[in-house]
Amino acid sequence: xxxxxxxxxxxxxxxxxxxxxxxxxxxxxxxxxxxxxxxxxxxxxxxxxxxxxxxxxxxxxxxxxxxxxxxxxxxxxxxxxxxxxx
Amino acid sequence: xxxxxxxxxxxxxxxxxxxxxxxxxxxxxxxxxxxxxxxxxxxxxxxxxxxxxxxxxxxxxxxxxxxxxxxxxxxxxxxxxxxxxxxxxxxxxxxxxxxxxxxxxxxxxxxxxxxxxxxxxxxxxxxxxxxxxxxxxxxxxxxxxxxxxxxxxxxxxxxxxxxxxxxxxxxxxxxxxxxxxxxxxxxxxxxxxxxxxxxxxxxxxxxxxxxxxxxxxxxxxxxxxxxxxxxxxxxxxxxxxxxxxxxxxxxxxxxxxxxxxxxxxxxxxxxxxxxxxxxxxxxxxxxxxxxxxxxxxxxxxxxxxxxxxxxxxxxxxxxxxxxxxxxxxxxxxxxxxxxxxxxxxxxxxxxxxxxxxxxxxxxxxxxxxxxxxxxxxxxxxxxxxxxxxxxxxxxxxxxxxxxxxxxxxxxxxxxxxxxxxxxxxxxxxxxxxxxxxxxxxxxxxxxxxxxxxxxxxxxxxxxxxxxxxxxxxxxxxxxxxxxxxxxxxxxxxxxxxxxxxxxxxxxxxxxxxxxxxxxxxxxxxxxxxxxxxxxxxxxxxxxxxxxxxxxxxxxxxxxxxxxxxxxxxxxxxxxxxxxxxxxxxxxxxxxxxxxxxxxxxxxxxxxxxxx
Numbered sequence: 001x002x003x004x005x006x007x008x009x010x011x012x013x014x015x016x017x018x019x020x021x022x023x024x025x026x027x028x029x030x031x032x033x034x035x036x037x038x039x040x041x042x043x044x045x046x047x048x049x050x051x052x053x054x055x056x057x058x059x060x061x062x063x064x065x066x067x068x069x070x071x072x073x074x075x076x077x078x079x080x081x082x083x084x085x086x
Numbered sequence: 087x088x089x090x091x092x093x094x095x096x097x098x099x100x101x102x103x104x105x106x107x108x109x110x111x112x113x114x115x116x117x118x119x120x121x122x123x124x125x126x127x128x129x130x131x132x133x134x135x136x137x138x139x140x141x142x143x144x145x146x147x148x149x150x151x152x153x154x155x156x157x158x159x160x161x162x163x164x165x166x167x168x169x170x171x172x173x174x175x176x177x178x179x180x181x182x183x184x185x186x187x188x189x190x191x192x193x194x195x196x197x198x199x200x201x202x203x204x205x206x207x208x209x210x211x212x213x214x215x216x217x218x219x220x221x222x223x224x225x226x227x228x229x230x231x232x233x234x235x236x237x238x239x240x241x242x243x244x245x246x247x248x249x250x251x252x253x254x255x256x257x258x259x260x261x262x263x264x265x266x267x268x269x270x271x272x273x274x275x276x277x278x279x280x281x282x283x284x285x286x287x288x289x290x291x292x293x294x295x296x297x298x299x300x301x302x303x304x305x306x307x308x309x310x311x312x313x314x315x316x317x318x319x320x321x322x323x324x325x326x327x328x329x330x331x332x333x334x335x336x337x338x339x340x341x342x343x344x345x346x347x348x349x350x351x352x353x354x355x356x357x358x359x360x361x362x363x364x365x366x367x368x369x370x371x372x373x374x375x376x377x378x379x380x381x382x383x384x385x386x387x388x389x390x391x392x393x394x395x396x397x398x399x400x401x402x403x404x405x406x407x408x409x410x411x412x413x414x415x416x417x418x419x420x421x422x423x424x425x426x427x428x429x430x431x432x433x434x435x436x437x438x439x440x441x442x443x444x445x446x447x448x449x450x451x452x453x454x455x456x457x458x459x460x461x462x463x464x465x466x467x468x469x470x471x472x473x474x475x476x477x478x479x480x481x482x483x484x485x486x487x488x489x490x491x492x493x494x495x496x497x498x499x500x501x502x503x504x505x506x507x508x509x510x511x512x513x514x515x516x517x518x519x520x521x522x523x524x525x526x527x528x529x530x531x532x533x534x535x536x537x538x539x540x541x542x543x544x545x546x547x548x549x550x551x552x553x554x555x556x557x558x559x560x561x562x563x564x565x566x567x568x569x570x571x572x573x574x575x576x577x578x579x580x581x582x583x584x585x586x587x588x589x590x591x592x593x594x595x596x597x598x599x600x601x602x603x604x605x606x607x608x609x610x611x612x613x614x615x616x617x618x619x620x621x622x623x624x625x626x627x628x629x630x631x632x633x634x635x636x637x638x639x640x641x642x643x644x645x646x647x648x649x650x651x652x653x654x655x656x657x658x659x660x661x662x663x664x665x666x667x668x669x670x671x672x673x674x675x676x677x678x679x680x681x682x683x684x685x686x687x688x689x690x691x692x693x694x695x696x697x
Contacts, residue, residue: 002675011674015601021214029207029395030388033199037378040343047336048343051376054199055436056332059429062206066213066425070418073218077415082675084413 010080095164147290147298155548158295159226171423176307180521181263184514189489191439195375204394211399213421221417224680229536238607246536252587259580264518288563313513331437358385361636368486397585400593414676530559590621590644609656617648
């Protein structure tokens with residue numbers, strides 16, 4: 001169980017974790033479609049790059065973002081003793 | 087061997103059960119295929135593929151009766167992350183994702199991707215911002231959580247009312263999508279089939295509540311993914327020898343682009359705030375597939391992505407599922423699986439749109455109007471496609487396509503057996519039913535727990551609470567049937583309106599409730615009132631054309647207004663009480679007992695049930 005004195009640090013760590021997870025992801029959500037047209041001249045795996053990034057790339061980024069978040073937040077929970085009891 | 091909290095509650099035979107369902111579903115499709123090849127009449131084949139899967143879903147729902155109150159409202163809190171994620175992913179997309187998104191991609195090309203990006207990002211935001219904390223709190227409904235968090239029955243009641251309206255829009259939209267797919271399969275009226283779907287779904291979840299909903303929705307999710315994968319993979323094999331439509335359709339995109347340039351399809355540029363997603367009726371293919379911001383302006387694209395993100399992240403019908411996870415870690419993992427499931431579907435649907443567009447460009451556009459291919463004539467006879475050619479040669483812009491028919495038009499165009507057409511429809515129907523069932527149960531639970539029970543504050547037994555919830559479910563189903571018959575609006579617009587209210591009201595409210603402990607009940611009330619008022623006003627003015635912001639993006643105005651009002655009020659009114667702060671502090675830490683369960687346990691010890 002988490003110590004009372006540790007709660008503030010845990011929450012600060014959690015907030016940083018949330019911001020570092022969401023800000024780059026949401027920035028990608030704005031940037032990728034805006035530059036898709038100009039990137040379509042290039043290709044990756046035979047797919048126009050802009051389309052590839054907006055369609056495939058964004059979904060891969062989303063999955064990697066949530067997977068990394070789940071693992072890192074679990075590590076943060078254990079570091080501060082805030083994890084679930086087994 | 088140590089048994090951990092993460093695994094002790096999970097039924098180890100779930101994989102076997104759903105393996106049996108998958109085999110039964112595959113057997114049903116193969117049987118229908120054999121019946122078709124044996125020359126059995128089409129009506130029997132259609133009926134087999136419509137009634138067979140629905141009977142399987144219903145059997146699973148009836149077999150999952152709730153034995154105790156936690157079963158009815160939270161599936162006993164023992165749903166593994168994968169199954170939770172599967173249901174979340176499919177219910178988030180629903181019929182709108184399967185039918186309307188595919189058709190929109192076909193008609194307006196990549197502009198429709200603002201929806202897919204929003205769906206995916208919404209699930210990510212839900213996993214990061216809300217799901218772990220709501221699971222730790224463990225309330226059966228969102229208004230119950232808000233009522234406890236702000237120590238206010240008024241907040242609880244108002245939240246229930248404010249959330250039920252948008253849920254009704256979502257339910258009507260999804261019922262219409264379900265009715266559309268079922269109507270095509272049986273050749274009956276959409277509205278009648280929508281009513282039949284609502285009744286079937288209500289009956290399926292009536293006995294078991296969240297337990298029935300969870301396991302029948304897992305079956306629906308498996309059916310939806312299988313149905314989508316089979317049709318798309320067969321066409322991918324024909325085109326590229328690889329059963330991976332998600333990767334192999336990229337080459338076709340280049341072919342489409344070259345052909346469109348050669349045929350002189352114009353480059354259309356929309357103003358930044360333009361928003362023109364195709365409507366339910368037939369819409370012409372006027373712009374290039376790969377060209378961005380032709381139907382939806384650049385600013386509208388970004389705003390729509392954010393509105394869908396916020397709407398999905400704060401969707402009450404999806405968030406109520408979070409409470410079924412065995413723990414906080416499993417709740418986070420559920421969202422990971424949900425992103426994976428939704429991502430696979432959202433990579434497959436563009437492939438279907440691309441293949442169909444390539445066939446239209448190759449075989450219909452620039453062809454003599456009186457020598458169109460047989461498959462296209464079939465689509466014309468069915469009312470799915472139209473050609474308004476003034477010249478002897480058909481141009482791409484002369485071709486109109488019914489938005490919601492693109493998903494099952496591809497198997498028709500490819501000359502596949504009718505069973506594959508009905509399978510595509512069955513997949514879309516399963517997704518719509520999953521979204522419909524989740525919305526129906528969530529609305530009913532809010533009405534019973536937060537309006538009936540929360541308003542009076544009377545102590546009720548578990549049996550009475552479940553009975554009230556069941557009665558509310560029947561009542562909500564009856565209302566949705568009536569609204570479905572009365573509403574003539576485009577179902578996609580209804581779903582988008584629901585997401586706008588989610589983005590404009592629920593999202594800022596949950597954000598403040600969880601991430602800003604200074605927020606008190608006054609701030610919550612102001613947040614709801616301002617968010618709902620601004621979103622409604624912006625929607626009405628936007629649809630009337632009185633402001634530059636399109637009505638479909640009203641949530642983009644409501645969210646900052648609601649957030650600002652909540653933050654402002656919370657700073658000029660007294661800080662929340664000690665109990666509310668304790669709730670926030672406990673909710674933020676994954677470890678320890680689920681707060682709602684602890685509260686119920688303590689109240690029972692004192693001989694009272696929670697108000």
